Amino acid sequence: MASDEREINIYKNIRCLVCQGQSLNDSNSDFAVDLKKVIKKKITNKQSDKEIYKYLIERYGDWILFNPPLKINTLLLWALPFLFLFVGGLLIYQKYVFLDKKHQNQKL
Incomplete structure (x- = not known):
């Protein structure tokens, strides 16, 4: 892969922290321009994409x-709402079964 293609590919995968929802490739903010220079220098110094991403994550976080990457804490954030719905559904079901049994016992 050519150096320019590689740069653009990395820029497209990196979020501009100044611009809302834009990649580095789409942004012209000072932050984006500076970070593009850093990435270009790292590519010139023969660092791999993995090393560049690792540097960026260490400095700015997964954001x-x-x-x-999928980690246990992000997995919990996605799973908790479904877990709450499931537990809530069980509680509602249990309440209605209990009320139905109580109602049947009162008829006898």
């Missing part, structure tokens, strides 16, 4: 990536 810098448009597709952050």
Whole structure:
């Protein structure tokens, strides 16, 4: 892959922290311009994409990536709402079964 293609590919995967929802490739903010220079220098110094991403994550956190890696804490954030719905559904079901049994016992 050519150096320019590689740069653009990295720019598209990195979020501009100044611009709302834009990649570095789409942004012209001072932050984006400075970070593009850093990335270009790292590519010139023969660093791999993995090393560049690792540097950016260490410095700015997972938020810098448009597709952050799946970790246990992000998995919990996605799973908790469904877990709450499931537990809530069980509680509602249990309440109605209990009320139905109580109602049947009163008829006898």
